[in-house]
Amino acid sequence: MIDMKKFILFLLFASLATAGMAQKPDSTKNTSSADSLFNSMNAVNKKENVVVFESPRLILTQTNETVKKKNLNVIFVHRFGDFAGPSGGGKFFYGFDDIADVYLALQYGISDNLNIEIGRNTLPLVGGLVDLELKYALIHQTSDNSSPVAITLIGQTGVRPYNSYATFGDRVSYFGQVVFASKLSHRFSIEVAPSIVQNNLPVPDLSGSPEQIFSLSAAARLKVTKLLSVVCDYAHPFGSYRNAVGFSDPLGFGIQAVTGGHVFTINITNSRAASEINYLSNTTSDYGRGQYRIGFTISRMFDFTHKETFNPKR
Amino acid sequence: MMKFICILLLALIIPKQNGGDLYLCKNAKITIYSSALIEDIKADSNFGLSVFNPATGELNFSLLISSLQFEKAFMQQHFNSDYMESDKYPRAIFKGKVQEHVDVTRDGSYPVTVTGTFTVHGVTKPRTITGTITVKNGIVSMASEFMVNCADHHIDIPQILFYHIAENIKVTVSATDILYKSPSNQ
Numbered sequence: 001m002i003d004m005k006k007f008i009l010f011l012l013f014a015s016l017a018t019a020g021m022a023q024k025p026d027s028t029k030n031t032s033s034a035d036s037l038f039n040s041m042n043a044v045n046k047k048e049n050v051v052v053f054e055s056p057r058l059i060l061t062q063t064n065e066t067v068k069k070k071n072l073n074v075i076f077v078h079r080f081g082d083f084a085g086p087s088g089g090g091k092f093f094y095g096f097d098d099i100a101d102v103y104l105a106l107q108y109g110i111s112d113n114l115n116i117e118i119g120r121n122t123l124p125l126v127g128g129l130v131d132l133e134l135k136y137a138l139i140h141q142t143s144d145n146s147s148p149v150a151i152t153l154i155g156q157t158g159v160r161p162y163n164s165y166a167t168f169g170d171r172v173s174y175f176g177q178v179v180f181a182s183k184l185s186h187r188f189s190i191e192v193a194p195s196i197v198q199n200n201l202p203v204p205d206l207s208g209s210p211e212q213i214f215s216l217s218a219a220a221r222l223k224v225t226k227l228l229s230v231v232c233d234y235a236h237p238f239g240s241y242r243n244a245v246g247f248s249d250p251l252g253f254g255i256q257a258v259t260g261g262h263v264f265t266i267n268i269t270n271s272r273a274a275s276e277i278n279y280l281s282n283t284t285s286d287y288g289r290g291q292y293r294i295g296f297t298i299s300r301m302f303d304f305t306h307k308e309t310f311n312p313k314r
Numbered sequence: 315m316m317k318f319i320c321i322l323l324l325a326l327i328i329p330k331q332n333g334g335d336l337y338l339c340k341n342a343k344i345t346i347y348s349s350a351l352i353e354d355i356k357a358d359s360n361f362g363l364s365v366f367n368p369a370t371g372e373l374n375f376s377l378l379i380s381s382l383q384f385e386k387a388f389m390q391q392h393f394n395s396d397y398m399e400s401d402k403y404p405r406a407i408f409k410g411k412v413q414e415h416v417d418v419t420r421d422g423s424y425p426v427t428v429t430g431t432f433t434v435h436g437v438t439k440p441r442t443i444t445g446t447i448t449v450k451n452g453i454v455s456m457a458s459e460f461m462v463n464c465a466d467h468h469i470d471i472p473q474i475l476f477y478h479i480a481e482n483i484k485v486t487v488s489a490t491d492i493l494y495k496s497p498s499n500q
Contacts, residue, residue, distance in 0.1 A: 046381070071387060
């Protein structure tokens with residue numbers, strides 16, 4: 001009988017111990033079984049691509065972002081004449097009388113990661129440049145931080161259709177860039193982009209001017225409100241030729257408004273040209289001489305994903 | 315004495331099952347709809363999560379905001395970054411209790427009232443939502459439709475927008491919950 005009592009006591013102890021153990025994970029969270037299943041299911045973090053910049057283009061440089069599949073982005077970049085200096089000021093209505101460059105482009109998403117873009121730069125001083133570009137988002141930044149940076153490749157061919165050149169080859173320039181971009185916080189994103197420009201005929205075509213220019217671009221965006229961001233954009237071409245007097249580094253400041261399918265950017269930059277090939281090769285306008293200008297970029301996205309074929313699992 | 319031990323053993327086993335069976339759905343279809351000036355805005359997700367405990371009436375729903383698919387990619391981006399701030403508030407969560415008793419062993423359709431809290435955009439509000447629970451062959455289907463007021467959840471609608479969303483958004487939920495078998499119980 002005593003043995004039996006001992007056995008019962010042992011059983012009680014054992015059951016209490018196991019009950020305590022079994023309830024431990026639940027009781028610390030103070031949740032029911034439904035809640036704990038719900039919480040464990042919710043804890044599974046879905047890996048997602050981070051939107052680093054909300055537009056494919058800032059002021060001077062392009063971002064890592066691409067236009068999504070079957071989307072067409074119509075881009076219009078305008079730079080006015082010098083705000084101050086000898087060709088600016090009140091007489092020229094602070095540059096509004098003049099056009100430094102106009103860039104019109106169509107950018108289309110072949111896939112979510114691959115874009116093709118065709119554009120034309122006016123650039124009255126040089127006589128225009130037509131460019132064809134492929135842009136490929138190689139790596140996306142991910143929400144689980146398995147990839148802290150996004151990497152996008154840009155390849156561009158530019159042809160100068162006007163003026164007289166010895167051969168067709170002399171009209172051609174190439175541009176290649178690798179964009180490393182990262183969204184550092186909810187509001188702040190940066191990018192660094194090394195690039196190379198190859199001008200078959202050096203720009204400017206003077207002795208000592210190299211055909212190839214290495215450069216490094218850097219840009220940042222600070223989101224101020226839900227709609228407005230402050231953008232800063234800078235590029236530095238390397239080489240002793242461009243370190244000499246006469247050249248300056250393109251630098252732009254702007255305010256960007258992103259409203260769904262539209263992106264507006266109002267900016268101030270010393271660069272006259274809108275195209276990478278042009279502004280990296282030959283930026284001589286300088287803030288110090290009043291050769292900065294007001295410019296703007298407008299882009300509008302059209303989505304050709306057909307309603308009937310709209311697949312929510314896309 | 316043997317009887318007593320048997321009862322004791324039974325008493326030890328019973329509480330393990332007392333929590334009740336759970337019903338789970340990992341692919342609940344959740345649709346949002348807002349009529350707008352230029353075009354109606356509609357998005358849906360097939361990745362809603364639903365957990366139902368028929369014994370206690372507990373009913374929880376959650377939706378990863380970024381899993382909502384819009385017709386237009388830029389609308390989706392805009393919705394996530396500017397309206398819902400889904401990087402800060404990734405989920406919409408409803409935690410409630412079904413007021414009526416739903417017998418999952420008997421086929422039938424039960425109109426239900428679910429009282430609980432609804433959290434969207436980091437703001438939690440008490441809500442009472444009506445819907446229908448249909449039981450057929452042990453499968454528990456749920457359907458509901460309710461309105462969410464943007465201002466209630468501090469979802470600001472920027473003024474200079476081409477794609478306005480309305481102040482109230484209609485949410486449609488349909489889930490098919492099946493008996494959840496915990497891997498550890500197998």
